[in-house]
Amino acid sequence: MSKNVIEMDNITKRFGSFTAVDDVTFHLRKGEIHALLGENGAGKTTLVNVLFGLYAHEGGTIRINDEFATLNNPNDANDYGIGMVHQHFMLVQNFTVLESIILGDEPAKGGILNMREARRKVIEISERYKLAIDPDAEISEITVGQQQRVEILKMLFRENEILIFDEPTAVLIPQEIDELMKIMRQLAEEGKSIIFITHKLNEIQQVADRVTILRKGKHVATRNVADTSADEMSELMVGRAVDLQVDKGHVVRGDIVFSCENITVKRELSEKNAVHDVSLEVRAGEIVSIAGVDGNGQSELVYALTGITPPNEGRIFLNGVDISKFSIRERTKAGMAHIPEDRQRYGLILDYTLANNLVLQTYYEPRFQNHGFMRSGNILEYADELIDRFDIRSSEGATSMGRALSGGNQQKTIVARELDRDADIIIAVQPVRGLDVGAIEYIHKQLMDQREKGKGVLLVSFELDEVMNLSDRILVMYEGEIVADLDPDQTDERELGLYMAGKKKEAVNV
Amino acid sequence: MSDQSDQSNNNFDKDGNKKPPQPGVSNNKVPEEELALTKSVGSKGLSSFFSSLMAILVGLVVGVIILMIANPSNAGQGLIAILRGGMTGSPTALGQSVATSIPIIMTGLSVAFAYKAGLFNIGASGQFMIGGVFAVYVAIKGTMIPDSILWLVCMLAAMVGGAIWGSVPGILKAYFKVNEVITSIMMNYIGMYTAKIIIERTIYDSRYARAQNVPLRAQIPTLGLNTRFPGTNLNISLLLCIVFCVIIFIISSRTVFGYELTAVGLNPDASRYAGINSKRTVIIAMMIAGAMSGLGAYMMYLGGTGVYMDTKEIVASQGFNGIPVALLAMNHPIGVFFTGLFIGHITIGGENLQLYGYSKEIIDMIIAVIIYCAAFSLILKQLLGRIIQGKFRINRQKPRGPAPQGPGRYMHPEETEVSS
Numbered sequence: 001m002s003k004n005v006i007e008m009d010n011i012t013k014r015f016g017s018f019t020a021v022d023d024v025t026f027h028l029r030k031g032e033i034h035a036l037l038g039e040n041g042a043g044k045t046t047l048v049n050v051l052f053g054l055y056a057h058e059g060g061t062i063r064i065n066d067e068f069a070t071l072n073n074p075n076d077a078n079d080y081g082i083g084m085v086h087q088h089f090m091l092v093q094n095f096t097v098l099e100s101i102i103l104g105d106e107p108a109k110g111g112i113l114n115m116r117e118a119r120r121k122v123i124e125i126s127e128r129y130k131l132a133i134d135p136d137a138e139i140s141e142i143t144v145g146q147q148q149r150v151e152i153l154k155m156l157f158r159e160n161e162i163l164i165f166d167e168p169t170a171v172l173i174p175q176e177i178d179e180l181m182k183i184m185r186q187l188a189e190e191g192k193s194i195i196f197i198t199h200k201l202n203e204i205q206q207v208a209d210r211v212t213i214l215r216k217g218k219h220v221a222t223r224n225v226a227d228t229s230a231d232e233m234s235e236l237m238v239g240r241a242v243d244l245q246v247d248k249g250h251v252v253r254g255d256i257v258f259s260c261e262n263i264t265v266k267r268e269l270s271e272k273n274a275v276h277d278v279s280l281e282v283r284a285g286e287i288v289s290i291a292g293v294d295g296n297g298q299s300e301l302v303y304a305l306t307g308i309t310p311p312n313e314g315r316i317f318l319n320g321v322d323i324s325k326f327s328i329r330e331r332t333k334a335g336m337a338h339i340p341e342d343r344q345r346y347g348l349i350l351d352y353t354l355a356n357n358l359v360l361q362t363y364y365e366p367r368f369q370n371h372g373f374m375r376s377g378n379i380l381e382y383a384d385e386l387i388d389r390f391d392i393r394s395s396e397g398a399t400s401m402g403r404a405l406s407g408g409n410q411q412k413t414i415v416a417r418e419l420d421r422d423a424d425i426i427i428a429v430q431p432v433r434g435l436d437v438g439a440i441e442y443i444h445k446q447l448m449d450q451r452e453k454g455k456g457v458l459l460v461s462f463e464l465d466e467v468m469n470l471s472d473r474i475l476v477m478y479e480g481e482i483v484a485d486l487d488p489d490q491t492d493e494r495e496l497g498l499y500m501a502g503k504k505k506e507a508v509n510v
Numbered sequence: 511m512s513d514q515s516d517q518s519n520n521n522f523d524k525d526g527n528k529k530p531p532q533p534g535v536s537n538n539k540v541p542e543e544e545l546a547l548t549k550s551v552g553s554k555g556l557s558s559f560f561s562s563l564m565a566i567l568v569g570l571v572v573g574v575i576i577l578m579i580a581n582p583s584n585a586g587q588g589l590i591a592i593l594r595g596g597m598t599g600s601p602t603a604l605g606q607s608v609a610t611s612i613p614i615i616m617t618g619l620s621v622a623f624a625y626k627a628g629l630f631n632i633g634a635s636g637q638f639m640i641g642g643v644f645a646v647y648v649a650i651k652g653t654m655i656p657d658s659i660l661w662l663v664c665m666l667a668a669m670v671g672g673a674i675w676g677s678v679p680g681i682l683k684a685y686f687k688v689n690e691v692i693t694s695i696m697m698n699y700i701g702m703y704t705a706k707i708i709i710e711r712t713i714y715d716s717r718y719a720r721a722q723n724v725p726l727r728a729q730i731p732t733l734g735l736n737t738r739f740p741g742t743n744l745n746i747s748l749l750l751c752i753v754f755c756v757i758i759f760i761i762s763s764r765t766v767f768g769y770e771l772t773a774v775g776l777n778p779d780a781s782r783y784a785g786i787n788s789k790r791t792v793i794i795a796m797m798i799a800g801a802m803s804g805l806g807a808y809m810m811y812l813g814g815t816g817v818y819m820d821t822k823e824i825v826a827s828q829g830f831n832g833i834p835v836a837l838l839a840m841n842h843p844i845g846v847f848f849t850g851l852f853i854g855h856i857t858i859g860g861e862n863l864q865l866y867g868y869s870k871e872i873i874d875m876i877i878a879v880i881i882y883c884a885a886f887s888l889i890l891k892q893l894l895g896r897i898i899q900g901k902f903r904i905n906r907q908k909p910r911g912p913a914p915q916g917p918g919r920y921m922h923p924e925e926t927e928v929s930s
Binding site for chain 1: 764765766767768769772773776777779780781782783784785786787
């Protein structure tokens with residue numbers, strides 16, 4: 001068996017009183033792809049940040065190539081041959097690909113940059129690893145997938161032997177993910193050792209040799225991928241059996257509850273519209289998804305529909321009533337619920353208590369006010385009921401500050417508030433982003449319940465799994481336009497990916 | 511070789527080296543206490559109280575240092591004079607101290623209330639002067655108004671004047687997104703000259719170059735307080751102050767409007783998402799704030815204390831002095847009452863400094879230091895918390911050495927959400 005290149009033994013890292021990584025042992029062998037699996041907050045990123053020199057650990061030892069190592073910053077990590085592709089790329093937008101790759105390790109002679117030598121080396125590496133790239137393109141011009149390649153090339157240029165990929169697939173469309181998997185395999189065959197952080201089981205099965213599972217900062221298990229199953233991994237990760245496949249019962253679709261016609265949102269200082277002539281409709285008992293890569297006009301469309309930023313053109317109907325000119329409050333009263341994309345900016349007032357946040361859309365109703373005075377008794381009672389029903393966990397119940405809640409519980413607060421209003425249309429944007437598997441399962445179930453109750457749900461999501469799992473109908477948005485209207489039973493992620501990348505377009509007549 | 515075999519939880523690693531000690535105790539204890547301090551609303555108020563107290567102490571220490579530099583021999587007596595303030599045993603001095611406090615309590619209330627809506631009302635001076643001129647005008651010209659209600663009508667006039675002046679920055683902020691700091695400063699000057707013009711054209715007393723005397727019948731009722739405390743000009747304005755502090759407290763913490771106001775102040779985006787009419791909220795908040803400043807002027811000019819509205823081209827200092835009062839009270843309406851009394855108290859103490867050969871401006875320096883400390887105490891509190899929790903990067907340049915223990919050096923954005 002090949003030898004260990006990294007031995008992290010009994011690593012502990014605390015943030016204040018919170019132990020993010022608790023006595024975790026992690027070994028990486030030469031030439032393997034070792035996946036780190038865990039829910040959000042399980043400590044995966046913290047563990048690799050310790051290895052990368054971003055955090056100092058409080059307990060345990062790190063040995064790299066059998067030598068005790070102390071890493072105080074990323075430069076130390078680089079000296080040990082450790083490179084990392086971060087979740088959010090660290091690239092300078094107006095640099096060329098070549099400049100970006102050599103940045104920080106520029107080949108120079110007597111202080112003068114040797115671009116010719118750099119170019120030769122970059123081209124050689126890109127040919128050797130089949131990472132085709134145009135060295136003279138600007139970062140801002142190339143796709144996200146190509147930017148990731150630049151990050152990989154950067155590590156190879158520095159001759160890093162240990163490569164860390166932190167959730168590399170989160171930003172990619174399915175075709176790009178396949179491509180990345182191939183690249184990773186090839187790198188491993190060339191003798192590079194790879195740490196692959198992810199929470200997607202299928203990717204692990206596709207590419208990894210071994211998997212280490214973390215839960216709540218603790219090491220749960222290390223397995224050979226060949227000897228385990230997706231079910232076992234997810235159970236180890238969550239601590240109980242989960243069923244992410246939502247049971248989509250048959251619901252008779254009713255009348256159109258919500259529709260919009262020819263919505264156009266102009267962009268400032270740009271010829272191109274953020275949203276261009278979008279029409280769609282949602283029926284009762286139907287979940288309609290808007291799929292697409294982030295930044296293709298989904299946010300602007302939602303702002304237009306919910307009234308946060310009224311559209312330049314177009315009309316919106318709710319239960320047959322034209323609500324285009326309605327204020328946000330009037331839309332809310334007419335039966336619109338909105339689970340916003342940015343839960344901390346729009347969804348919550350972080351310095352308000354949980355109770356105050358739960359009545360953010362209803363505080364003016366007679367049950368919560370009497371001649372202009374808040375009925376705090378009723379509000380607390382109502383809050384306690386919602387906290388109980390939606391299982392919102394906090395240290396001090398209804399009087400906890402919004403800021404003190406974890407991300408999942410913040411989202412549950414918003415979901416509880418929006419779904420309890422018995423609205424006819426629920427516009428949910430990325431409702432499970434950044435949440436752990438348990439919370440995802442729960443929120444998806446809530447949305448399915450609304451569907452069964454005969455409500456319309458408009459779901460905007462960048463996650464194909466979510467879209468495929470929940471929807472009755474999938475609309476794909478690309479560059480501000482709806483480019484496809486698909487039935488999830490008659491399409492697959494591959495086809496969706498083509499539409500999302502703008503490579504395919506159908507005539508949509510919604 | 512197996513990875514699982516290494517996971518026994520012993521205290522030695524493979525080479526027999528003892529593991530670095532777990533710095534659990536020193537590292538954990540303090541943040542927990544910190545957390546406990548800031549946990550509930552009650553203890554949060556308590557920690558605000560203590561940080562204000564700290565600010566006051568630091569201010570006084572600096573004051574003593576200044577006194578020592580200026581004249582070491584009298585420094586002790588100087589400090590006693592400051593601390594004693596108006597409580598020199600004479601009722602006149604006490605009354606003077608209260609009279610100094612009342613206007614700045616009201617302007618402090620004005621600033622604190624606007625701040626709830628996220629607005630920095632630096633225009634309390636303008637609102638103060640217009641409120642004052644409205645009240646004095648009604649007092650002098652309102653001959654047809656019966657005696658019994660004249661004082662109330664004057665009070666309302668002062669509130670209306672202040673509210674009008676406050677509404678202008680409010681409207682500009684709400685509809686044109688003009689920064690309220692700039693507009694309210696401008697309104698101070700416009701207010702000063704407007705007051706001057708109104709006085710000179712209508713109620714001018716050219717002998718003294720000031721507004722005419724406020725007739726006795728228009729003065730704030732005394733309810734016999736001035737005879738009970740002879741030598742003072744006490745009237746019901748101190749009671750009115752308490753009433754308005756309580757009213758503002760109730761508005762901001764118990765009403766629907768207060769809920770909306772605080773929401774707009776804390777998170778304008780989420781307020782918009784919730785359909786709160788932030789334009790209306792901002793304008794009404796500024797009007798109420800203006801009315802409070804106007805009331806301050808009413809209490810000052812109609813209190814029979816021998817202070818008159820003059821036509822000197824000076825922006826009323828009471829408006830600006832409301833800012834430190836509000837800051838020191840951490841914008842709490844009830845707190846404002848006490849910090850206003852305190853600032854008034856030491857201001858009178860500062861005047862008494864002159865008895866010992868010091869200039870009275872020293873007290874302004876002390877107040878300034880207190881305000882700096884109050885403003886910084888929040889930042890300091892956070893900074894200290896971070897250092898203690900080890901989230902602050904300290905040894906960035908430290909070369910490679912023994913494994914770092916204790917405080918970490920880098921805060922990852924993801925890690926800030928750690929809780930429950």
